[in-house]
């Protein structure tokens with residue numbers, strides 16, 4: 001068994017150093033494009049579309065031209081895949097995606113019992129890997145590329161083991177900042193990723209402990225119990241919790257988060273968190289106001305001490321419940337894949353708006369806020385996703401979505 005340090009987000013960052021400065025971006029390459037975010041959500045939504053279109057033009061134009069991967073040249077316009085907004089999926093498209101996720105949740109695990117006794121399904125192989133590596137893949141130099149590879153290999157498993165032939169989805173946070181209950185991802189219909197949890201009255205607020213920093217107060221949301229409808233009503237989260245923030249301020253942990261602990265999927269949809277941290281304006285700000293990857297990845301995850309949990313934390317915690325409020329166990333919520341599709345899309349937009357400087361930009365080390373200290377992440381750093389899928393792979397293969405193992409763009 002792996003020695004486990006089960007810590008809350010707060011305890012891990014308690015020794016975090018660093019003062020952060022925002023640099024003035026050099027926007028020469030963004031001619032005619034927004035260079036700052038509009039405070040109006042509809043206007044910012046339009047800005048996001050413009051930034052996306054510009055990124056897509058560049059990405060389409062540079063297919064096959066990347067030069068760092070060993071796989072150079074295997075991605076062409078012919079085998080290019082696209083990733084799409086969940087709202088652009090037809091009902092049959094949505095059902096096909098959902099069906100393949102449910103299929104992975106029924107296939108037997110590959111992870112050996114002695115490695116993760118709770119991993120019962122192929123879906124759990126991904127969950128076990130994320131629990132196991134949480135402290136090496138968040139607030140690290142590998143954060144963006146690791147999750148790019150992780151969701152790509154999940155997509156590969158859907159295709160090769162569950163006959164999925166559709167596109168990979170992303171969740172546009174800003175579109176749901178007016179009410180998550182109406183979201184096509186969370187409305188509880190048969191074409192959603194299931195909806196809210198059963199309503200539990202009088203829930204106290206959640207407090208995210210941030211070590212020496214003031215705790216961040218999160219409202220409790222509109223659900224709290226098990227999801228009551230939709231495709232994942234009977235799905236069981238098999239592992240965790242590892243560091244689950246509970247209403248009232250406690251954190252729930254288990255002695256071995258990889259042990260078998262089947263329980264319902266709980267949610268407590270919290271629109272207020274999307275409004276605060278992941279609205280259209282904050283998404284456009286993230287893209288336009290950060291000119292190096294350190295600032296970008298820190299703003300995305302929330303700069304410790306700033307009071308922000310970023311679009312990344314905003315999306316995760318807005319699902320609420322269990323495992324949505326547990327950084328380690330978050331892939332146990334099947335909407336994880338839509339959320340991280342959007343995370344990858346935002347990185348892809350940011351990269352393509354200044355490919356020359358940003359495609360291979362890496363900053364950070366191999367440990368959560370460099371605690372304990374570890375070497376800088378570089379293009380040569382090798383990551384792996386354990387028994388989930390794929391094999392060990394160098395960061396250099398993961399920087400472009402049309403190079404290395406990848407061949408996709410966002411539309």
Ligand SMILES: *[C@@H]1O[C@H](CO)[C@@H](O)[C@H](O)[C@H]1NC(C)=O
Nearest residue numbers: 053056057060080082409411
């Ligand atoms: C880029 O390629 C995608 C996929 O082939 C296509 O759907 C899209 O229209 C293209 N967009 C631009 C701006 O070239």
Ligand SMILES: *[C@@H]1O[C@H](CO)[C@@H](O)[C@H](O)[C@H]1NC(C)=O
Nearest residue numbers: 002115116128129132386387
């Ligand atoms: C967790 O990581 C360690 C070290 O890389 C590895 O030996 C172990 O098999 C991993 N466990 C899981 C569940 O992937």
Ligand SMILES: *[C@@H]1O[C@H](CO)[C@@H](O)[C@H](O)[C@H]1NC(C)=O
Nearest residue numbers: 188189190191229230231233
């Ligand atoms: C949703 O699926 C359930 C279970 O398969 C079924 O009973 C129900 O009629 C479906 N509802 C709609 C609106 O399709």
Ligand SMILES: *[C@@H]1O[C@H](CO)[C@@H](O)[C@H](O)[C@H]1NC(C)=O
Nearest residue numbers: 204246247248249250251252
């Ligand atoms: C928090 O945990 C403590 C100790 O286990 C317990 O006494 C208390 O009731 C818990 N508080 C809440 C709000 O669950």
Ligand SMILES: *[C@@H]1O[C@H](CO)[C@@H](O)[C@H](O)[C@H]1NC(C)=O
Nearest residue numbers: 275276277278279281282285
């Ligand atoms: C949108 O998000 C930003 C955080 O990035 C926040 O400062 C702002 O208040 C939010 N907008 C609204 C209208 O809530």
Ligand SMILES: *[C@@H]1O[C@H](CO)[C@@H](O)[C@H](O)[C@H]1NC(C)=O
Nearest residue numbers: 294362363364365375376377
């Ligand atoms: C690691 O990265 C930091 C920040 O970019 C840099 O100051 C430092 O010199 C690097 N360390 C090594 C050993 O390259």
Ligand SMILES: [Cu+2]
Nearest residue numbers: 130137138147
């Ligand atoms: Cu993660």
